[in-house]
Amino acid sequence: MSDGSYNFTTNSKYILNKEVIVNNGTNENELVLTFKSRWTQKTVLSEIKKGTNFLVKSTDFAIRAQYSEDKISNESPKQIIFTNNNNPLVVKDRFNNKVGTNENATLETINLMKKNVFSYPKPTSLIRYLISLVIKNNNYSHNSTILDFFAGSATTADAVMQLNAEDGGHRKFIMVQLPEKTYELDKNGNQQPTKSGKAAFDAGYMSIDEISRERIRRAAQKIKETHPNLKADFDGGFKHYRVVKPNKLVLSQIADFNPDEELITNVDAFSSQNLKVAGNATGEETILTTWLTDDGYDLDIGKLNKYDFAGYKAYGVANSRLYLINDGWSIPQTKELLNQLGTNKLHFQSIVLYGYSFKTLDLKELENGIKQLNRDNQPNLIKRY
Incomplete structure (x- = not known):
């Protein structure tokens, strides 16, 4: 001072x-x-x-x-965590590793990122210590899902991967971070770093979430290099999801939608390219991921079952939900679906469809056909707009 x-x-x-x-x-x-x-x-x-x-x-x-x-x-009060390494009572995790301080965390981040890109990061030793306290069925939990709603430099993700590498666990992490910019635009439209974001901006990071993702990549690589006996199923990867709003054109099309006239072929409007975000997700994948979130399922589309109804491609969760998103649905597809439901080849509790992709007559025929099925084979029809 x-x-x-x-x-x-x-x-x-x-x-x-x-x-x-x-x-x-x-x-x-x-x-x-x-x-x-x-x-x-x-x-x-x-x-x-x-x-x-x-x-x-x-x-x-x-x-x-x-x-x-x-x-x-x-x-001492139970809430205190001793982090002074010179103190014999310094907190240690169950692997006998000492819990560090913010100063340790800064050096740790610099060593990993090669530059000081984040102010006041948390030490991975502290997060590892806290995670290692999780108990399930009187044993240390190796399969927890750890949520950090203010990811920052993704210390939590790093700590989760380190713990998995040490004890062979399969913990998962969910990092949430607003795309907070590290710069502002001056009156001439030029980018000027913010006070708190200058170090990150000078290092080439335009937003905090970019730091989060790069930290995870580098941390995973370092773990692989420093753990020669790492288990084959160690997962150092991640999937990146963004929460974005559709553009005004798509919203205006939706507002003027008339199912008795023509369809809104706007599924592709939700692709990564049209939403102007990095990635290669199609519009169908974006809608599907959003619905999986709403319905409480795993976000991994790759785990879904794929179905073909007279050339119409669909996804679903076996014995639970069928998702119909794209246009192109008509009488042949309805007949094929009803046949497979009626003969018990398929069973779904619900069928969820993207209303903008269906004409009124095709939708009516599907609704009427489902009503004629045996009661035990009748799924609920959910229309989403």
Whole structure:
């Protein structure tokens, strides 16, 4: 913390009750600070007597404790995680690895990414420690799904892969990150890095999610290089999904849709290319993935069953749902589907179709045909628009 006089903090949670003077990184006078803490004043005074030091590193005056070497763990609040490597009580995971600090995390990120591209990353050792605490049926869980809703530099994904490499687990991760830009446009339309995004921008990353994806790729490669006995089924890959809005033209076509006249052949409008995002997903794949999410199924289209009804290609979940998305459905397809349902070659609880791809008469014929099936073979017909 810089030398000088301070009358207030930059964090509303910490209130300076009197001016404090800092010289050579140490307060010259008494520091009187008010803030909410799990420790009582009595506990703080007791810690000071034992040799615990309290550190302030910035003008927000957030307090960090540096414990004395004779600290006994059961005297400390349970919420505290010791990360001082010089402390004999430093937290270790079940693999006997110490839990690091933000400083360790910064060095870790620089070594992996070759540049400092992210501020205040979390150490993988901390995330690994937390994940390793997950218990299922009185045993450590090796098949958990870990969700990080603020992925940032994807430390969590890195930690999950490291744990899988160490204990042969099959944990999965879900990283969620807004495509937060690392730059702003000035009045001339030129890109200028934001204050927090300058390092990433200078390194060539236009948004935070780009850092997330590159971190996962590099971390997976490093794990493969440093674990010669890695299990053959180690999965260092990931699938990338985006949440985007259709363009205005597609929305206007949908608003004016009249099924009695002509179809909206707009399935391709939802392809990666037409949505102007990276990737090679077709419009059908985009709609299908969206519906799988809505219906609570695995997002992997490759795991779906494929069906052919008189030349019409469809996807489905066996004995559960059939998805009809593309146009081209008419009488021959209805007959083929009804025949396979009626003869018990196929069974679905529901048939979900993309209403814009079906003419009114074809839809009516399908509805009437389903009603004529044996009650045990009748799927629900769900129309989505």
